[in-house]
Amino acid sequence: MVLLENALLGIIFGGIYALSATGIVLTYTATGVFNIAHFAVALLAGYLAWELNGGLGLPMVATVPVVLLLCGPVLGVALERLVFRPLQARGASSSEKLVAALGVSVLILAVINIVWGPGVQGTTDEPVPRLFPVEPFQLGSLRFDTEQVGVVASILVIAGLLWFLLRRTFLGTRIRAVVDRRELAELAGIDANRVSQVAWALGCTLGALTGLLIAPPALEPTRIIILGIETFSVAVVARLTSIPMALAFGFFVLGMGRGMLDGFAPFGEGSGTLPQLYDQVVLNLSSVVLFGALVLFRRLDEVGGGAAGSAGLVTGAFGRGRRTGPATAVLGAAALVAALLTPAVLDGADLRQGHQFLALTVVFVSITAITGFSGHLTLGQASIAGLGAFATARFTAEFDLPVLVAMVPGIGVATLAGLAAGWPALKRKGLFLGLTTLGLALIIYQFVFNAQLPFVAGGPGQLIVQRPSLFGLDLSGDVAFWFYELVVVLLVLGLVHNLRSGPLGRVLAAMRDSETAASSVGIDLRRSKLFVFGVSSGIAGLGGTLLTQADQNFDPNTFYPIFGLFWFTAVVVCGVSSIRGAILAAAVYVAVPRITGQDVQSAVGIFGLGALFLGRLPGGVVEQLRRLPALLNG
Structure with missing residues (x-):
C-alpha cells in the first residue's frame, strides 16, 4: 500500500x-x-x-x-x-x-x-x-x-x-x-x-x-x-x-x-555504501537518466538546419593561430609588468579579488582549449574544476599530503572526468555533446559534492583548504600567493599557446573544420578528441584548485552546475577562439561585481546581453577589437 x-x-x-x-x-x-x-x-x-x-x-x-x-x-x-x-x-x-x-x-x-x-x-x-x-482527503487508505x-x-x-x-x-x-x-x-x-x-x-x-x-x-x-x-x-x-x-x-x-x-529498500536501511548510494540514485534519478540516455543513445539527430559543432562561434583565423606581431608582443609585455606590479597597487579585498581572476583565467582557458581549438561544446567545466579542487582537498586531508603533492592526483581525477565527458564526443558533437557535459556536471555535483557517501567522505559542506608552501617558502600570504598563482597562469598560458600553434593545434583545427576531411588524411580522431578533453579538464581541475586555495575552503556552491553555463557564455562572448578572450572574460567576471558593488550576476547579465547579439559579433569581443583599426580606416 x-x-x-x-x-x-x-x-x-x-x-x-x-x-x-x-x-x-x-x-x-x-x-x-x-x-x-x-x-x-x-x-x-x-x-x-x-x-x-x-x-x-x-x-x-x-x-x-x-x-x-x-x-x-x-x-x-x-x-x-x-x-x-x-x-x-x-x-x-x-x-x-x-x-x-x-x-x-x-x-x-x-x-x-x-x-x-x-x-x-x-x-x-x-x-x-x-x-x-x-484540502486533504482520503480514498480508502490513500x-x-x-x-x-x-x-x-x-x-x-x-x-x-x-x-x-x-x-x-x-x-x-x-x-x-x-x-x-x-x-x-x-x-x-x-x-x-x-x-x-x-x-x-x-x-x-x-x-x-x-x-x-x-x-x-x-x-x-x-x-x-x-x-x-x-x-x-x-x-x-x-x-x-x-x-x-x-x-x-x-x-x-x-x-x-x-x-x-x-x-x-533493496539493500535495507542503514548507513552502508549500497543503501546510501541507492538513496542518492533515487533522489537524483532524472540526472542519472539524462547522462545515461545521452551516453547510450547512439543516434540523436539535430533539427533546424545549420552546422553542428562550433560553427559560427570560432573564427577560422583565430582557431588556427597567427604569428605574434609587434603590437601583440608589446601588449603582452605590458600586461606582464602590470601583473608583477599589482601587489604594490592592490591590497586586502582587492588583491583577493585578483586571486579569483587568476584562478578563473586558468579555468576559462580550459574552455578555450576544448571549444576554441577542437570545436566541441562543454557546459560542465565548473563541476570538473570543482572535482579537481575537491579531490586535492580530500587527498590533503586524508593522507596528510603537502598541497602541491596532492594537486597531482587531484588534477588526475579531473582529467579522468574529462575523458568520461570526451568519450561521447567520439560519436557526436554540438548540442548533444554539450548536454552530455552538463549531465556529467550534475552527476558530479549531486553524487560527489552534495552527498553523504562513504567513498567521497566529507560532503556535503565545506572543506578547509590550505595554501601551499614550496621548499620551506610559505605561500599563504596574499602577496606570495599572488605570485604563485601568476607563475601557474603563465605556465598554463604557455602550454595552451603551444597546443594551438604546434602540430596538434593544426590537427585540432582540421578536426574542427571537418572531421570527415581530417579522417581522410589519416588523423586519428579518437585519440585527438580524448587528448584535448583530458588536457583541458586537467587544466580546469588546476584552476579549480587555485580557486579553493584562494578562498582557503572548498564550497560546493562555488562549482554549482549553473556556473558552468555562465562561464561558457562568458568565454564565448569574449572570444572562445582566443586565449585573450578567456583572460578578458575572467577580468570582466571578477571586476564588474567589484566595481558595481553587486554580486556576480551583474557580470553575468552583461555576458547574457552579449550572447543575444553573438550573431553580430563573430569571433567575440576580442576579434571585434582586433578588427577595429581596419574598420576605422575604412
Whole structure:
C-alpha cells in the first residue's frame, strides 16, 4: 500500500517534469532551438506571481493570466523575433542557437537576482501563492489533497489540448510541416516564421505554467534551477521530437517509477555504501537518466538546419593561430609588468579579488582549449574544476599530503572526468555533446559534492583548504600567493599557446573544420578528441584548485552546475577562439561585481546581453577589437 501511495504521489512530480519537457520538445521540433532558458522562464514566472499576488495584492484569478501572458506569448514572441529569427535567417549552427538561449538564461537569472535578490523568497507568513487550494482527503487508505488532483488534472487537460492542436487543427498541420522540412513548407506558402512564433509562445507558456506549479511554498532558485535542468532528461529520452513520449516518460518513469523506488529498500536501511548510494540514485534519478540516455543513445539527430559543432562561434583565423606581431608582443609585455606590479597597487579585498581572476583565467582557458581549438561544446567545466579542487582537498586531508603533492592526483581525477565527458564526443558533437557535459556536471555535483557517501567522505559542506608552501617558502600570504598563482597562469598560458600553434593545434583545427576531411588524411580522431578533453579538464581541475586555495575552503556552491553555463557564455562572448578572450572574460567576471558593488550576476547579465547579439559579433569581443583599426580606416 505504501508503494502504491508513493507511486500515485510521484505522478504529480512526474507530471510537472512532463509538462516542462513538452515545452522544450515543442520549441525544438518547430524551431531547431533547444530552449535551455526554459527553467529560467519558469523561475521568472514564479517570481512575478509572488510579486503580483504577495506584493501588489492582485488576486490569483488575475495573477495567473497576467503571468502566463507575460512569460508566455509576450516573452516567446519577443525571443523569436529579436533573437532567434535572425539566427535562423542566416542558417546559424545549433551551437550558436544554444549559446543565444544560454544568453537568455543568464540574462533572466541576472534580472531576477538584481530585482529580487539571490535569497529564498516566501515565508510561512507570506508563502508563494498556489494555483490550487490544499484540502486533504482520503480514498480508502490513500491520502491526497486537492492541489495534487488539480495539478494532475491541469497537466492532462493541457496534454489533450496540445494533442488536439497538433493533430486536428490547420495550425497543427502547419507546425508539423515546418518541423518536417522548413524549406518545403515555405515553398508551399506556409509562413514558417509565424509558426515559429506560435511554437515559442506555446513553449514559454508551458515553462511559465511549470514555474507556477513548482514555486510554492517558497521560491528557492537553486531547487527550481536544478529541477528545471533535470527535466532535460525527459526531453532527451523523447529524443527531443516526441511529445507523447515525453508525457509518458515523465508521468510513469520519473513520476510513478521514482515514487515506487523511493518506498523500496533493496539493500535495507542503514548507513552502508549500497543503501546510501541507492538513496542518492533515487533522489537524483532524472540526472542519472539524462547522462545515461545521452551516453547510450547512439543516434540523436539535430533539427533546424545549420552546422553542428562550433560553427559560427570560432573564427577560422583565430582557431588556427597567427604569428605574434609587434603590437601583440608589446601588449603582452605590458600586461606582464602590470601583473608583477599589482601587489604594490592592490591590497586586502582587492588583491583577493585578483586571486579569483587568476584562478578563473586558468579555468576559462580550459574552455578555450576544448571549444576554441577542437570545436566541441562543454557546459560542465565548473563541476570538473570543482572535482579537481575537491579531490586535492580530500587527498590533503586524508593522507596528510603537502598541497602541491596532492594537486597531482587531484588534477588526475579531473582529467579522468574529462575523458568520461570526451568519450561521447567520439560519436557526436554540438548540442548533444554539450548536454552530455552538463549531465556529467550534475552527476558530479549531486553524487560527489552534495552527498553523504562513504567513498567521497566529507560532503556535503565545506572543506578547509590550505595554501601551499614550496621548499620551506610559505605561500599563504596574499602577496606570495599572488605570485604563485601568476607563475601557474603563465605556465598554463604557455602550454595552451603551444597546443594551438604546434602540430596538434593544426590537427585540432582540421578536426574542427571537418572531421570527415581530417579522417581522410589519416588523423586519428579518437585519440585527438580524448587528448584535448583530458588536457583541458586537467587544466580546469588546476584552476579549480587555485580557486579553493584562494578562498582557503572548498564550497560546493562555488562549482554549482549553473556556473558552468555562465562561464561558457562568458568565454564565448569574449572570444572562445582566443586565449585573450578567456583572460578578458575572467577580468570582466571578477571586476564588474567589484566595481558595481553587486554580486556576480551583474557580470553575468552583461555576458547574457552579449550572447543575444553573438550573431553580430563573430569571433567575440576580442576579434571585434582586433578588427577595429581596419574598420576605422575604412
